Amino acid sequence: MPTMATDRVTEPTSLAAKLPDETLRKWLRDMLLIREFEVRSMQAYQNKKIGGFLHVYIGQEAVAVGTIAALKDDDPLITAYRDHGHALARGTEARYCMAEMMGRIGGCAKGKGGSMHMFDRERKMFGGHGIVGAQCPVGTGLAFATKYEDEVINSGRSRRVTLCYLGDGALNQGAFHEAMNLAGVLDLPIIFICENNGYSMGTAIARGTTMAEDLTAKALAYGFDSASLDGMDLMAVYDGIKPVVEQCRETSRPAFVEIRTYRYKGHSMSDPRKYRTKDEEQRYEAMDPIERFSKYLKAKRGFTPEANEAMIKDVRKEIREAIKWAEASPEPAPDELFTDCYTDKWGIYRGTSPPTMYDP
Amino acid sequence: MTRTIEFRDALREAMSEEMRRDKRVFLMGEEAAEYQGAYKVSRGMLDEFGPQRVIDTPISETGFAGLSVGAAMAGLRPIIEFMSWSFSLVAADQILNNAPKMLYMSGGQFPTPIVFRGNNGAGGQLGSTHSWCVESLYSNVPGLKMAVPFDAYDAKGLLKTAIRDDNPVFFLESERLLGVKGEVPEDEYLIPLGVATTRRPGGDCTIVSFGRPLYFCLEAAGVLADEGIECEVIDARTIRPLDIDTIAESVRRTNYCVVVDQSWPFASVGAEVAAQVGEVCFDDLDNHVIRVHNENVPAPYAYNLEQEMLPNARKIVEAVRAITYNA
Secondary structure, X not given: OOOOOOOOOOOOOOOHHHOOHHHHHHHHHXXXXXXXXXXXXXXXXXXXXXXXXXXXXXXXXHHHHHHHOXXXXXXXXXXXXXXXXXXXXXXXXXXXXXXXXXXXXXXXOOOXXXXXXXXXXXXXXXXXXXXXXXXXXXXXXXXXXXHHHHHHHOOOOOOOOEEEEEEHHHHHOHHHXXXXXXXXXXXXXXXXXXXXXXXXXXXXXXXXXXXXXXXXHHXXXXXXXXXXXXXXXXXXXXXXXXXXXXXXXXXXOOEEEEEEOOOOOOOOOOOOOOOOOHXXXXXXXXOOHHHHHHHHHHHHOOOOHHHHHHHHHHHHHHHHHHHHHHHHOOOOOHHHHHOOOOOOEEOOEEOOOOOHHHOO | OEEEEEHHHHHHHHHHHHHHHOOOEEEEEOOOOOOOXXXXXXXXXXXXXXXXXXXXXXXXXXXXXXXXXXXXXXXXXEEEEEXXXXXXXXXXXXXXHHOOOHHHHOOOOOOOOOEEEEEOOOOOOOOHHHOOOOHHHHOOOOOOEEEOOOOHHHHHHHHHHHHHOOOOEEEEEOOOOOOOEEEEEOOOOOOOOOOOEEEEOOOOEEEEEOOOHHHHHHHHHHHHHHOOOOEEEEXXXXXXXXXXXXXXXXXXXXXXEEEEOOOOOOOOHHHHHHHHHHHHOHHHOOOOOEEEOOOXXXXXXXXXXXXXXXXXXXXXXXXXHHHHOOO
């Protein structure tokens, strides 16, 4: 179980605290954007505008925003199906993500992926994956490729870091263990980030995972450096992950970071959350990362309540417009059924074409 | 100018030529590098290309098959060697759920140009877990291509094409064929995927097959020729795409069709080919399409039982007689 974190101001030693106002405000805005996007997605789902599975990131915003802030633009990232936060934090526009979930041609995957498959090639966002743990070996491949390109093709040194996100549930999958082992054996520049929200669907971590009370033991088994961070504190996330990223970049050695967080909603839309107490949920809601960071900016960065309100209004407007845009985007034409199955045209297959979000 | 080389050498030449041509191509697998390949297919490649391009893996099929998916998405062109296609079952999620679907799920953003290759089929008393014929199991999945080379010439030409193909290609070799010698040109050549070829012309009955069973088919054709039945043996070469046009053109001339497939009969490639021939050549067939498969049992160890399990020449001869009696 993620432990209750205390409010703290880490100024003297904090890396985040040294960053300019503009950067920190953008972080707050990104978290607000994700929160608003997820709230509206839930509404759209209840109104049957989104179908299938919907796994929202509400409560976990600081993890995506804080970790992605520590990356360079050409560092690859990959995650599982609770992926809207990562896509938005990386910079994919909300309207393309919303259109994707509404199954429209304007979506980032032309409506053929859905909520679990947010991809953005230009922003090095490699998905969005449905099978628990399956993204971990794929993540090692991303790290392998950056290292290969930098060292073999360009005769330089490995300089990019891959972030591979997984939930606490994925810790039990064979694919995770094989990925960790391969990363260690092949010296891959990858950081496995375990977003530990304490539950795999309805199963509390202690029921399914050995060493649940100290997940860094998983890293120890593979000889990796590790860290355990408070995911409800955006600055702690950034402060904790930044040195790990830079070390990985320097040494091309893998690492494992547990980030303790909490999802305020269920696993997905049909989950009544009977496996958690109201008490527990309220305790974590009191630690809302957005509230806490907003408080810090108001206390230390001259962020006025008016500016806060204006930011919230602006975010709501952006999401409203994203929804409007998405709803106006047409459904994919019947031909799309037969495109992107193969890159070439043969038989019934019609070759491939990229999503329109890259059109000028 | 041609020279005589083994099937395994043809595979190695294909990989080496493509790796020289394109630095994004790399080979990865168990014992592929320092051991010189479990079946000596990659002999010498580590010396030429170095350990960053010919890579030994731990025994971790899900791991390295998944690694190839990520590497391909990021722009590289992996060749993944399974020591046996039997071991690919461990990696099923990566090779069936990820590799063939990534382009589609990403709306055209991420092709996965990977070649998965290895030994397929009963390999001489290796027992039931090591004798898988995966063609029927995997060819069902849209998004992948599947090639089954017959000889050294085809092995090289098809493998070069597979490596250049931007889609995942499952390349099914046979341990029983690796030592078979054949004439291979010195100059570069490529064989396109999806084009069948005639291994033996004939006018009385079409036999369609791919891979090792073609040798049984040719043996059977020899026996039947002595009885006055001239079989046309068609090598499909690739299962996905399947060149139904070449097969149908033959059946329209011979009016009879036998399909030989070394995997199990139920829901098999043989059943698929039979169904397609039935649809396309209904008016030309003088009898139903008949299939010869492995017997519908796990592969036994005992030599005599395994030989009886295979779609051997005797069964193919019986099948041809069973349908052409009314000619």
